[in-house]
Amino acid sequence: MRAPYGLNILDNCLTCPVREEHLFCNLSVQAGQRLNEIKSTAVYPKGAMLFIEGQQPRGVFVLCAGKAKLSTSSREGKTIITKLSESGDVLGLNSVVSNRPYEVTAEMMEPGQANFIPRESLIQFLKDNGEVALRIAEQLSRNYYTAYEEIRTLGLSSSPSEKFAKLLLSWSTKTSQNDGSSQVKLTLTHEEIAEIIGTTRETVSRLFSEFKKKQLLQLKGSTLIIRNRLALEKIVQS
Amino acid sequence: MRAPYGLNILDNCLTCPVREEHLFCNLSVQAGQRLNEIKSTAVYPKGAMLFIEGQQPRGVFVLCAGKAKLSTSSREGKTIITKLSESGDVLGLNSVVSNRPYEVTAEMMEPGQANFIPRESLIQFLKDNGEVALRIAEQLSRNYYTAYEEIRTLGLSSSPSEKFAKLLLSWSTKTSQNDGSSQVKLTLTHEEIAEIIGTTRETVSRLFSEFKKKQLLQLKGSTLIIRNRLALEKIVQS
DNA sequence: ACGCCTTCGTGATGGTGATCACACGCATAT
DNA sequence: ATATGCGTGTGATCACCATCACGAAGGCGT
Numbered sequence: 001m002r003a004p005y006g007l008n009i010l011d012n013c014l015t016c017p018v019r020e021e022h023l024f025c026n027l028s029v030q031a032g033q034r035l036n037e038i039k040s041t042a043v044y045p046k047g048a049m050l051f052i053e054g055q056q057p058r059g060v061f062v063l064c065a066g067k068a069k070l071s072t073s074s075r076e077g078k079t080i081i082t083k084l085s086e087s088g089d090v091l092g093l094n095s096v097v098s099n100r101p102y103e104v105t106a107e108m109m110e111p112g113q114a115n116f117i118p119r120e121s122l123i124q125f126l127k128d129n130g131e132v133a134l135r136i137a138e139q140l141s142r143n144y145y146t147a148y149e150e151i152r153t154l155g156l157s158s159s160p161s162e163k164f165a166k167l168l169l170s171w172s173t174k175t176s177q178n179d180g181s182s183q184v185k186l187t188l189t190h191e192e193i194a195e196i197i198g199t200t201r202e203t204v205s206r207l208f209s210e211f212k213k214k215q216l217l218q219l220k221g222s223t224l225i226i227r228n229r230l231a232l233e234k235i236v237q238s
Numbered sequence: 239m240r241a242p243y244g245l246n247i248l249d250n251c252l253t254c255p256v257r258e259e260h261l262f263c264n265l266s267v268q269a270g271q272r273l274n275e276i277k278s279t280a281v282y283p284k285g286a287m288l289f290i291e292g293q294q295p296r297g298v299f300v301l302c303a304g305k306a307k308l309s310t311s312s313r314e315g316k317t318i319i320t321k322l323s324e325s326g327d328v329l330g331l332n333s334v335v336s337n338r339p340y341e342v343t344a345e346m347m348e349p350g351q352a353n354f355i356p357r358e359s360l361i362q363f364l365k366d367n368g369e370v371a372l373r374i375a376e377q378l379s380r381n382y383y384t385a386y387e388e389i390r391t392l393g394l395s396s397s398p399s400e401k402f403a404k405l406l407l408s409w410s411t412k413t414s415q416n417d418g419s420s421q422v423k424l425t426l427t428h429e430e431i432a433e434i435i436g437t438t439r440e441t442v443s444r445l446f447s448e449f450k451k452k453q454l455l456q457l458k459g460s461t462l463i464i465r466n467r468l469a470l471e472k473i474v475q476s
Numbered sequence: 477a478c479g480c481c482t483t484c485g486t487g488a489t490g491g492t493g494a495t496c497a498c499a500c501g502c503a504t505a506t
Numbered sequence: 507a508t509a510t511g512c513g514t515g516t517g518a519t520c521a522c523c524a525t526c527a528c529g530a531a532g533g534c535g536t
Contacts, residue, residue: 074394075475082389098379103386130368137371140378141336147385148341154392155436156312198393200494205515237313438524443485
């Protein structure tokens with residue numbers, strides 16, 4: 001398969017982002033080869049849709065480079081972002097395994113690259129390799145956990161402040177310093193943050209102001225500095 | 239293993255609730271026998287907790303008789319019910335497969351019976367029977383779908399009326415008549431309904447009044463009659 | 477029959493966040 | 507420079523629903 005958009009393709013992208021929880025690591029030699037045969041790699045520009053909510057599942061995408069956002073929308077146009085995916089993540093797995101329509105839309109937030117594995121091939125591959133099926137099951141149950149966290153956040157923590165604090169903390173843990181502060185490159189618009197925590201853009205703006213005033217965070221250009229982790233945890237407290 | 243609470247035990251409960259999506263149907267003879275060896279059956283009274291949020295996963299429960307509610311709570315005591323389980327459902331599967339703490343509490347809503355399969359035995363069983371692992375994966379992805387529906391409901395439909403209407407419809411579809419009305423035995427308290435749709439008891443009371451006045455539903459004793467399905471669907475519209 | 481507990485109905489009140497509106501800064505394009 | 511668009515800050519308003527409060531109705535044991 002030729003790559004769209006005329007960009008380069010890495011030869012073997014499946015192994016490039018080696019992460020602890022990577023699904024397709026440590027396979028037997030034959031399994032690895034088979035996987036290489038059925039996958040195809042492509043490059044996507046910013047804004048490209050890997051798949052769209054409601055489509056029949058064509059296959060899974062293994063993200064190699066770039067970030068993607070997973071979102072779902074109501075008829076009236078309200079949108080929630082359920083996950084920000086990074087390289088190594090496997091997208092569309094649930095739909096492919098259960099053969100139901102994609103439940104989310106996956107959109108590239110920046111130019112990137114992904115491996116595509118067609119549904120039929122993957123299912124056959126799993127039938128032939130029982131040990132991988134179990135690993136897939138593990139991955140699915142991890143996905144479930146994440147979804148459950150989301151449910152807890154949406155259902156139990158009522159106020160936007162709480163959810164905002166929770167989001168900041170989830171960013172903070174990735175880049176924690178020993179002195180309690182941490183820095184994150186802020187690539188999301190207020191609108192997008194609003195879609196993550198289920199509120200409006202205006203409220204997010206006000207939350208930023210409020211948290212700045214309370215010395216909880218600080219902004220230098222597009223760099224977000226989280227000042228007071230403990231205070232944030234106190235706000236969350238669920 | 240002896241049954242607690244001094245009640246009777248069915249000999250082979252695994253096969254009693256034969257449902258389309260039943261996990262452990264149509265197994266090979268050996269697999270079926272092995273499964274029978276590692277399972278144990280017990281009877282539970284109303285209010286019994288099969289497992290509690292946060293506990294290390296001991297194993298899965300296959301519900302044979304009785305209903306159970308799955309719920310999760312915040313520290314401040316707010317509770318949401320995420321699922322009402324019926325016979326045939328497999329509880330605790332996600333936690334067992336991913337070896338993380340139970341993410342919910344499972345409580346019997348009425349006296350019932352369940353098979354228990356210890357974690358270690360199940361995992362070994364799955365390793366030995368690759369084809370079952372794939373079926374487990376399918377089940378997990380169905381669970382994921384359900385969770386996703388919950389996220390959509392919580393995140394996208396803002397008003398309690400909308401969520402209430404959605405709940406009524408989900409009950410209605412199970413027992414639909416051809417004339418558009420349907421009857422359901424209402425076994426939940428307003429408090430529990432509130433925990434399902436994420437609002438307060440008082441609001442549920444008021445919703446009942448409001449919907450009665452609008453001729454959307456009717457109550458005869460504990461029998462709920464849903465009068466106007468289309469109007470409900472119009473309220474939902476997400 | 478009596479008290480006790482759970483469930484349910486409904487009024488009054490107040491806070492919170494969605495909504496609308498508009499202005500500003502800052503890109504990039506013309 | 508001017509235009510156009512996007513992302514952002516912030517004020518004013520208002521509906522909605524959580525909360526508190528209380529009473530009524532039913533179930534259950536003693």
